[in-house]
Amino acid sequence: MKTLYDIAKATGFSTSTISRALNNSGYCNPKTKAIIEKAAKEMNYRPSNAGRVLKSQKSDRVMFCIPDIMNPFYFNMIRAISERLSLNDYYFLLSYTMHDKSEEFKYLNLLQEHYADGMIMVSFDFNEELVEEMRKSNFPIVATNMIPNLKEDDNFDIVYVDHIKAMYIATEHLILNGHKDICVVVGNLSEQTSQERLSGFERAMNKYNIEFSDDNIFIGDYTIDSGKLIAEEISQSKKKFTGIVCSNDLMSMGIVSKLQYKGFDIPNDFSIISLDNTEYADAIHPSLTSVDMKQYELGNLSCKLLLEKIIDERKGSKVIRLEPELVIRESVRELN
Amino acid sequence: MKTLYDIAKATGFSTSTISRALNNSGYCNPKTKAIIEKAAKEMNYRPSNAGRVLKSQKSDRVMFCIPDIMNPFYFNMIRAISERLSLNDYYFLLSYTMHDKSEEFKYLNLLQEHYADGMIMVSFDFNEELVEEMRKSNFPIVATNMIPNLKEDDNFDIVYVDHIKAMYIATEHLILNGHKDICVVVGNLSEQTSQERLSGFERAMNKYNIEFSDDNIFIGDYTIDSGKLIAEEISQSKKKFTGIVCSNDLMSMGIVSKLQYKGFDIPNDFSIISLDNTEYADAIHPSLTSVDMKQYELGNLSCKLLLEKIIDERKGSKVIRLEPELVIRESVRELN
DNA sequence: GTGAAAGCGCTAACAC
């Protein structure tokens, strides 16, 4: 590894001049500059990132922390964030927590070590403990979920999609298509977002005066495999259902493929409506009617807010709420 | 942000003592240690990553550079790598290049700035220019493709799955099931791996003396959408096919769903065999017969080799070749 | 137009 000192030795110029030459900061004689650039190139000089970060106190990096790297839900968020970041010459560090709370704390800790200049955090569960830790952060954080019990002087931004509304829309769509025997598939109810989703379902069912009980509720973990298991349960359940409201596309895929495997026809035997509207919703047959959760905008706006804090040093807290949107495809049929 | 100096001021101890106390390096009086730890906690002290990296010349980070973050092919590689890294207290930076050569150079450059201690690189095209740049690297690199024209003294490791063999196996499986009218779907033929895959197809067809021409070859870009487009082409092609050999699961998904949408039955109208064996192969109906590309081992072993270089300072070049493996499911039928 | 020097926060060799 070559350093500025090596170039200084080779060219006879001081490190300050060399720094000016290579960074276009401050004045430098064009001839001198040419000599220095040539030497740097010949020696295959590359600046040390650590040196630069230590001196400038800016890492030009942003952390993006998601629960699961394999979930297509995040793809468009990732795309949006990386697009916006590269416009600003920032890089991002992608990390995933597998819904593990201690992992979330680990990455929050890394941020405090100035591993990055800021962080966009996706969690299924912004519990009080986690939020408390976020409050202590020395670097800006954007959360992508509604956070209950926000305080006056909280300094993090929030961009979120209304999960309750999304599930309400989905459930209502089945109801308006004549379905009454509807079950719902959500994730672990100890997690905040799963509770939100379930409550969206409940509100719609109550609104239309349709009875339901715990037997209408199936618990998965947002993976394809858990969708398959739930398909078994649904098809063997004592209560018979014509419609399924499923919390995400991955579980829906698992449910659909398993039901088809067992000989059921979608949507004639079971109608299913999903949340997420990832590219997979349109990659299976029949294609999934799914509620778009505005992932691209979610990523884009959270990144925008974060960069405002980092670059423009904006203070305070902004909250942006996005509206989910129904996308109709082939997996729901009208009941007569 | 608090520094060691702040703790020094608060406790009266020197930064070296504090460093020893907090890092368990060298001796420190238990009482002193307790005082220091208490102060650090109270002040919410967090060590500066940049300072540590600059001093120690170790970043404890590894870059993992893949063409496409949305392709499930990489999921198990990512999982393997992150598992092994966390065992060794390393972190990884995930970056993606979207098959863009200039992006690949960008990340190689970042590595030279000691952005990380080493890199695992996946590229569809280890061309001479890229390999030349890898040769100049000051930090270890593991490539995950066969690299042609390797030199005696090349210092990077290689772990790869034999793509040629994989396509050979896939094609042969269709042939042994009685198919003769077989088309093949590959990626852009300017990329090395696409050429390899096509050549595997050709070898099998030649081996069994089955005629084919350019009309049997369809070019996509490894995405679901390109699979859908190709399904249109295949179903409208003058040559009629009973079997499709497709280079990856995503394109296969696109092909299957589009063919089903057009009313064809899989595998009765078209048999299809895929490469990758991602979780999606088993998440659609009918499930895909697919050749497992050993992604987990690929990630695991490349990470192992990389850490040997970083931690044990191993020199030289190791090459590991992995064998692809056929996984039979429902998407191929026997022709009578 | 260029150089000297200080300092970002940390660690470790060495001194006492």
Place this chain on the structure above:
DNA sequence: GTGTTAGCGCTTTCAC
């Protein structure tokens, strides 16, 4: 058992 000191590689202010 703890402190002193130097230095990792870079940037920047100030001096000449």
